[in-house]
Amino acid sequence: MASLLLRLASHVLYAYTGPPASPKSSNPDLSGIFATTASPAHALEQLLKKSGGTWPPSPTFDSSWPAPLRVYHATYELVAPIFPVLESSTSGAENRQTIDAMRARIRGLLSGDPTFDAAQCSADMKAVLSVLQDAEAGCWSGYNNQSMQSAMLGFCACVCFLRHAYRWGVSPVVREAQIETSLSFPLELDEPWLLLQRYFGFTSPGGGLSTCLYFNTRGVDTNFKPFYSSVHGLPQLHQKTADWDARLFLETEHRSLPMYRLIAETISACSSFAGECPLDALTSLKEANTVFQDTYRFFFENMKDENISHALWLAYLQGYTGWALPGADGVVVNGVSGGILPVPPAAEEALHLPVAQRDWLRSLREYDIRAKVQSAIERCADAPESTVAESWQGMQDELQKMVQKLRLWRMGHMSRMISYEGVHRPERVFMTAGRSIPPEGEVSDETGMVQHLRGVLQERLIQTV
Template sequence: MFSWIFPASIQSTNIHCPSIEILHDPLKHRALECLRDLIQIGGGGTWPPTATYDESWPLPLRAYNAIIRTMEPLLPVEEPSMDDTRNRRIIASFRARLRSELDRCVEMKEVESTLERWQSESDCSAQSAWLGFFACISFLRHSYRWGVTPIVREAQNEEFVAFPNQLDIPWTALQRHFGTTSPSGCMTSICYSNIVADTHLQYSVTVGMPEVIRSTEFWNTKLVFDMEAKILPAYQKFAQAMAFIDFGRPAAARDALKSASDILKMALKYFFSTMVDSNMSHAVWMAYVQGFQGWALDGLDGISGGQSLIFRTLDAFLGIRPWPTPEKERLHIPEAQRNWLEYLRDYDIRAVAKEKGYYEVTAELDSLVKQLRLWRMGHMRRMQPYESVRRPERKTMTAGISVVDAPDEASMIEHLKKELGHRLAQTV
């Protein structure tokens, strides 16, 4: 059905073995069904997702990839201006050039009819292409929103930005397809869907910048992606543990959780060994990663580490409350991910194990909670050198909380420590 859209030569060949193992897991249980949906529907057959790009898209959509290649080197600057008037000119010039490219290259009638046809005809086999298109339009929207990176207060002062129809209409289709509501990109579109063959980024906001800046952007994305790849076998163990409990096999559930604990330990160790200055420079991370991933329009935030599926899964599986409201989670978390999380929350394995008197299972769950607490304590310390860097061209802001009412970086850190401290206190 899709031969006109997806030439056979460009079909993805990047197979994650744990994904295949989960898809062929012989256990029959709703938890595993949700996990398989995450892989097939949410990730195009793998988790983390394997996105495909312009050659896999319907022809009228490929112009967007050409446009982003034109605009990529025009966005970043090495030395941001402190002059608000000059920055307004820079932002206006970038947006005008992007509008011009969109007007020149995009045939909107063809795009609209293509998106409608693609939406109605696509199934999970096309998801990798949708993910790549999600990444492309996300980067274009964030680029238009900021107009320059590092971001500047002149853009942060904006309360409203009128986006071109060429970026709004595809976004509406993407929101409908993935089940999200935010006008901004998300972890799935800007991080999970932007790694190519584990070696480079498909789209970048640091083109032409020094190596330390480009490396920081790459490792920030790769770390997020790698964490999902490393933790995926633990997701399977979580699902198996729930199945074994329902089958009246507590020893098997205990063993599955022990294996999950070992996997989690290795993943968290990788996190801390990778999030180091030699990979992700303290000096440039806030300017070239955190800023661009923010949004700060219409009272809505951008990308946050809290959107990472690994930590939402741990909280959901372990019953760490409070849960995010459905409306807030729907902003940035695609539907297949939400369905997985909602099942974990509804099942509430700690309560079930306690009610059944499966104390050996409860002990393993408590061990997982301790690991999560230790990670949160370590992360609180590890993030401070990144978030405390002075950026005089902008207001204090985090990507996930937007502009913060803090007069300086020290106050900003205290604010973040307080926020993280709340979640640490709830991790029991």
């Protein structure tokens, strides 16, 4: 389970690669070190602006959309009750029939096929595309920028659900869908998606944490209950598992927003001074550390079987949000997270993260505060006033505390995820979050898959220094 919080911590902390060579001086000038052209504070402001004014985002749903878009919600209402099943079939022939029937239903509903007697689902594609193109131009009549942005977030979540339902045909996902290597979507799902990709700035054909969860929330007042549910109509334990799965991601981000602001404030304060570390910067960083600790405590205190069933999570949530089909420009899409390596390849990051999120993370990566602080310490080493170096050493100490917290996070993540990923599901091919289906012959059973996952997580832990 990965979130923007982990990515942020990674980019703040991983960008540091050791002290750069820098001259020492008895009268050090630090202005060049801490100057910045990419303002994290501005990038964070833009992230909020493009998320409906809040973080996590504030989507609104069907009643807030222009009429041509509401057919997608109407389609969801007819598809959602029949998408999940309590008992999975292990018969390839039976599953093939189920998948094909679901795809025919979605195509028929959106195309207005009279066989389905659901005129409320028929998409007027000319009107749909006109509405979405107007959104790109920022000119929805009767909407301000924030209300239009919120409506687009919710609409994206709806189309995302329908694309996943079409992709898998049934949930829990089954081998018959997993082993497919290509799939043609109806134009009613493809053409809006292309515009949504362009509008939000991501490339994945399946979406990611943003489109599956961040854009699909009813907000803090409902504990971030998902609006579009992949467990519609299933028993209470399924509902609770889905609700807590979403809540862990979304409330973690909600609790992290003060930390994001404090880190931006820390950088702004550092950038304003040329000598001793400003007290405001050190104070903000200490407060950010406290928020980080409280946030990861919330995450791990609630990531437990009592809230998120081991047996049900992998079957109904990890599988549904996977993809494992050739994606944009031939990139194979391996699930929703796209990995949280220290500096993921730009193409991989663009698959899953909208541009506003990438810009925020990029501003932190480019600023590279750990390297700047270390460089300040190096330059101040021979300064007559030793308190100058000591003040920057205080910043370095706080950053190192964040590294240790991230290490603890990763160790906890590794130990908890193993039990969730190791559940046996006979109807499916072995698949893990963030990687989906491994190459043929690489993993033979769940134990092998767990060992692979453990190795990946251990590698990330080693990198966290």
